[in-house]
Amino acid sequence: MSPVAFHIAILRAAALLVPEPRRTDWLAEWLSELWHIRRDSPGINVTAFCVGAFPDAFWLRRNESGFSSLSLLQLDVPPTPTGIESFPDQGTAALASPVRCLAWLAILGMLCLAIGLLLPVARPVLLSMLYPRDLVLLSPLNEGDVIADANGFFDPRPSISWEQFQWLKAHDDGEFSDLRYYETTGLSAGRQRHGAPALRWTEDLSVLPDSVKTRLVRDDAAPNALPPGTKGFVLARLRHGNVRNSHYHFIRVSDRPFRTLGMVLPAFLFAGLLLRIMNAGSPECHLRRISARRSLFLAAKTLLMALIVAVGSLDLTSFGHSVSPLFLHVLAFGSLFAVRWIVADQRNRCPVCLRLLAHPVRIGGSSRILLEWHGTEFMCDRGHGMLYVPEWPAIWSARQRWMELGASWGGLFLG
Amino acid sequence: MATELKLSHTAAMILKAIESGHVYGFGVMEVTGLPSGTVYPAMRRLERDGLIRSRWEKQSIADAEQRPPRKYYTLTTPGRATLEASEKRYPLLANLIPIAVGGNA
Numbered sequence: 017m018s019p020v021a022f023h024i025a026i027l028r029a030a031a032l033l034v035p036e037p038r039r040t041d042w043l044a045e046w047l048s049e050l051w052h053i054r055r056d057s058p059g060i061n062v063t064a065f066c067v068g069a070f071p072d073a074f075w076l077r078r079n080e081s082g083f084s085s086l087s088l089l090q091l092d093v094p095p096t097p098t099g100i101e102s103f104p105d106q107g108t109a110a111l112a113s114p115v116r117c118l119a120w121l122a123i124l125g126m127l128c129l130a131i132g133l134l135l136p137v138a139r140p141v142l143l144s145m146l147y148p149r150d151l152v153l154l155s156p157l158n159e160g161d162v163i164a165d166a167n168g169f170f171d172p173r174p175s176i177s178w179e180q181f182q183w184l185k186a187h188d189d190g191e192f193s194d195l196r197y198y199e200t201t202g203l204s205a206g207r208q209r210h211g212a213p214a215l216r217w218t219e220d221l222s223v224l225p226d227s228v229k230t231r232l233v234r235d236d237a238a239p240n241a242l243p244p245g246t247k248g249f250v251l252a253r254l255r256h257g258n259v260r261n262s263h264y265h266f267i268r269v270s271d272r273p274f275r276t277l278g279m280v281l282p283a284f285l286f287a288g289l290l291l292r293i294m295n296a297g298s299p300e301c302h303l304r305r306i307s308a309r310r311s312l313f314l315a316a317k318t319l320l321m322a323l324i325v326a327v328g329s330l331d332l333t334s335f336g337h338s339v340s341p342l343f344l345h346v347l348a349f350g351s352l353f354a355v356r357w358i359v360a361d362q363r364n365r366c367p368v369c370l371r372l373l374a375h376p377v378r379i380g381g382s383s384r385i386l387l388e389w390h391g392t393e394f395m396c397d398r399g400h401g402m403l404y405v406p407e408w409p410a411i412w413s414a415r416q417r418w419m420e421l422g423a424s425w426g427g428l429f430l431g
Numbered sequence: 432m433a434t435e436l437k438l439s440h441t442a443a444m445i446l447k448a449i450e451s452g453h454v455y456g457f458g459v460m461e462v463t464g465l466p467s468g469t470v471y472p473a474m475r476r477l478e479r480d481g482l483i484r485s486r487w488e489k490q491s492i493a494d495a496e497q498r499p500p501r502k503y504y505t506l507t508t509p510g511r512a513t514l515e516a517s518e519k520r521y522p523l524l525a526n527l528i529p530i531a532v533g534g535n536a
Contacts, residue, residue, distance in 0.1 A: 048499040049457050055498070057457075065457075068467025075472035079479065 019062070023050055026066040033073035042076065111361075112397075114313050114370040121320035128327040138334035142327070313370055317358055325350040364403075366396040367418065373403050396421075441465065443517040445473050446506065447528045449483055450514055454503045462528055474504060482510035 027050065031043040046069050053060055111117045132138040329347040333340040364373050373394035380390035391406035401420040438446065441463075448459045460470045477483045483504050493500035506514065518524050 044499075045456070045502045048501050049455070051499050052455075052501065053457055057461075065460075065467045068469075068471065071468035072471035072475065075475055079475070 020054070023062055023066045026063070027069050030066075030069035030073040033070070033077050035077060038076060042073070046072075112372040112374070114365070117361075118313070118316055118320065121317065121324065125320050125323040125327070128324055128331055131331050132327050132334070135331060135334045137336070137339060138330050141330060141334075141339060307367070310367060310370060314358070314362055317361070321354040321358055325354045363416065364394065366398070366400050368400040368420075369396065369398050371397060378407075437520070438513060438517050440521055441469065442473055442477060443514070443521055443524055444527060445470060446477060446482060446510060446514045446517065447524050449504050450506050450511070451528045451530045453528075454505065455501050456504075459504075477510070478504070481507055482513055483507060 024047065027043060027046045030046075031039050034042045046066075050062070050066065053062060053065060111120060129142070132142050325347065329343055329350050330339065332346055333343040361372075365371065366373055374397050375395045377393045377395075378391070379393055389404070389406070391404060394403040394405065396402070399421055401418055403416060403418050405416040444463050444465070445459055448462050451462070453459050453462045456467070456471055456474065459465075459474070460467055463470065465473075474483065474485075478485055484507050485502050485504050487502055488500040490500055
């Protein structure tokens with residue numbers, strides 16, 4: 017991609033954040049400025065200039081696309097004479113319906129997965145989740161954990177790298193004569209057949225580094241030493257001068273499994289527990305309305321967000337030769353924000369139809385909190401009820417409150 | 432009212448730059464030394480508050496010079512009043528911004 021195309025792509029990406037009515041004009045201005053900068057100021061960092069389009073686009077989105085969550089927190093906004101102020105709806109129409117919300121999350125998750133599979137560092141980590149947990153690896157060294165350290169952080173490839181091959185050849189005067197993945201058919205958990213187990217060579221060598229082409233050497237004695245329950249192994253021979261000096265060493269993949277999803281789910285469960293504790297003793301809180309549909313929606317949303325956070329963190333930290341140790345930090349912060357969004361989204365949905373509540377109206381004023389209720393009122397488009405969110409907690413309205421509307425109100429709504 | 436607005440130093444610099452004849456975004460960036468991510472949102476805010484006004488250059492002028500048209504910014508009357516108030520608040524403001532060639536200051 018040429019620099020010009022790259023800079024235009026940055027501006028077009030930023031333009032997606034700009035509200036539709038102003039997008040064309042906004043993009044025309046930035047493209048015009050870009051053109052003039054490239055002609056008149058060759059020494060300037062054009063990329064940095066283009067990246068500055070994002071704060072501009074964000075500003076327009078916050079201030080011109082209508083109601084923003086931040087504006088709710090602006091306490092210095094004077095109330096209107098009537099004490100009631102209505103806002104345009106949030107630009108969240110795409111997420112309003114629960115089905116569309118889940119569909120968008122699924123698309124985002126698939127996008128993260130696709131990006132991960134395209135990244136050379138993230139791909140083997142993602143594919144490693146498909147490996148049999150009791151696959152056995154051959155270690156060319158006497159200590160099996162050396163490979164795990166040498167391969168880098170969170171790199172569970174059941175193999176050793178080509179660089180390690182070269183290093184071993186140079187320093188250990190050894191030579192790998194073969195490296196193949198086998199599936200054992202003669203081994204089963206708890207019992208072992210007499211004699212040498214049958215070996216079946218699999219054609220899929222994609223798990224092996226750099227498609228090492230070597231001569232296959234069958235050593236029927238080696239599988240006999242495998243622990244029960246082993247489903248397969250990677251076999252290689254490190255030859256020191258002659259075959260007699262060769263030795264095999266096996267380590268189990270399950271000794272160093274990739275636990276990304278396993279790390280995210282407990283974090284989500286903990287956050288959910290924390291939320292439950294925080295909402296304990298609030299009889300008016302509509303979060304206590306547990307229905308199967310609502311619980312299923314929450315579970316599906318949580319699982320999709322866990323996938324997005326786990327794979328997205330991996331994508332973001334997959335640079336260089338291995339996954340960066342920053343992965344854990346990104347994962348932690350990502351989980352925090354994801355849980356926060358899940359909770360906020362769930363609280364802002366109608367407990368009956370699960371659609372996002374709309375038509376926010378601010379009522380009252382902070383200076384008159386002793387006289388009247390002060391906060392924001394949301395309404396379900398289908399007329400199922402209204403949600404009152406206090407801006408300043410008072411004795412009589414400390415938490416948000418859901419009020420159901422009866423069927424008699426149905427005529428006022430879209431239905 | 433606009434004259435009662437108290438501008439930040441950055442916003443006052445941008446207003447002063449426009450008043451000095453630096454009438455498009457990159458010109459303001461160059462003369463103030465501020466990054467694009469600061470200048471453009473600040474100009475949006477100033478325009479929203481009615482202190483500056485933007486207009487597109489005529490297409491015929493741009494066509495004659497074989498370049499895309501530019502968007503120019505000018506001060507409004509409340510903008511000038513606010514700038515005068517800001518100059519009292521930030522006395523060195525005028526020294527920071529040089530007058531552009533062909534500027535109107």
